[in-house]
Amino acid sequence: MMSKQQSDKSLRRLIMIGGLSLTMLAPTALAQDKGLDRPQLFNDLVECQTITDSAARLACYDQKVAQLDSAQKNNELLVADRAEVQEAERGVFGLQLPRIKLFSGNDDDQQITEITLTVVSAKQMGRGKWFLILDDGATWVQTDTTMLSSYPKKGSSILIKRAAMGSFLAKVNGGRAFRIKRVVE
Known part of the structure; x- marks a missing residue:
C-alpha cells in the first residue's frame, strides 16, 4: 500500500x-x-x-x-507545440491552401509574413523571368518582368515577403524587389 x-x-x-x-x-x-x-x-x-x-x-x-x-x-491524436505548428506553416509558406484547422489557432499577428532562404538552383526562363529552387525544397517563379539588380545563383540569400492580395515579393541579396509565386511541380 x-x-x-x-x-x-x-x-x-x-x-x-x-x-x-x-x-x-x-x-x-x-x-x-x-x-x-x-x-x-x-x-x-x-x-x-x-x-x-x-x-x-x-x-x-x-x-x-x-x-x-x-x-x-496510434496516430489518432496529434500533439504539437507552437514551434512545430510554426515550422509546418513555414513549410507551406507561399502555397494557396484552404484554411487548415491546425493552423487557425495561431493569432494573425503571429502569422509568418516573411522567410529568408538560400537559393539552391536558379534558371532564367523566357522573358527574363527566374525559376528558383530554394533550400527548403520549394520552387518559386518570378511573375513580373522586373530586371534584377543582383541575379540569383546557388548560395544567394532570398527574402520572400507576403504582399497585397495574396501575392509575394522577393529580394535576392537585398537587391530590387520583384513579384514571385510558389509553384508545385
Whole structure:
C-alpha cells in the first residue's frame, strides 16, 4: 500500500505530466477559442481535475493519460507545440491552401509574413523571368518582368515577403524587389 506522502508525490508527478500534455496541446486549446472542438480524450483528462477524492483523481489521471498516450502512438491524436505548428506553416509558406484547422489557432499577428532562404538552383526562363529552387525544397517563379539588380545563383540569400492580395515579393541579396509565386511541380 502507498503512504499518503508517496501518493501525494505520485499525484504531483502526474499533474506535472498532465500539465506538460496540456502545454503540448496548447494550439488545440487556442483553436477552441476560435470555435474548434477539442478532442474528447483531452476533455476527459481535464474533467479528472473536478474529482475531489485524491485517490480517485489520481486513478482518473492515470487512466486518461494512458488513453492519450495510446491515441498519440496510434496516430489518432496529434500533439504539437507552437514551434512545430510554426515550422509546418513555414513549410507551406507561399502555397494557396484552404484554411487548415491546425493552423487557425495561431493569432494573425503571429502569422509568418516573411522567410529568408538560400537559393539552391536558379534558371532564367523566357522573358527574363527566374525559376528558383530554394533550400527548403520549394520552387518559386518570378511573375513580373522586373530586371534584377543582383541575379540569383546557388548560395544567394532570398527574402520572400507576403504582399497585397495574396501575392509575394522577393529580394535576392537585398537587391530590387520583384513579384514571385510558389509553384508545385
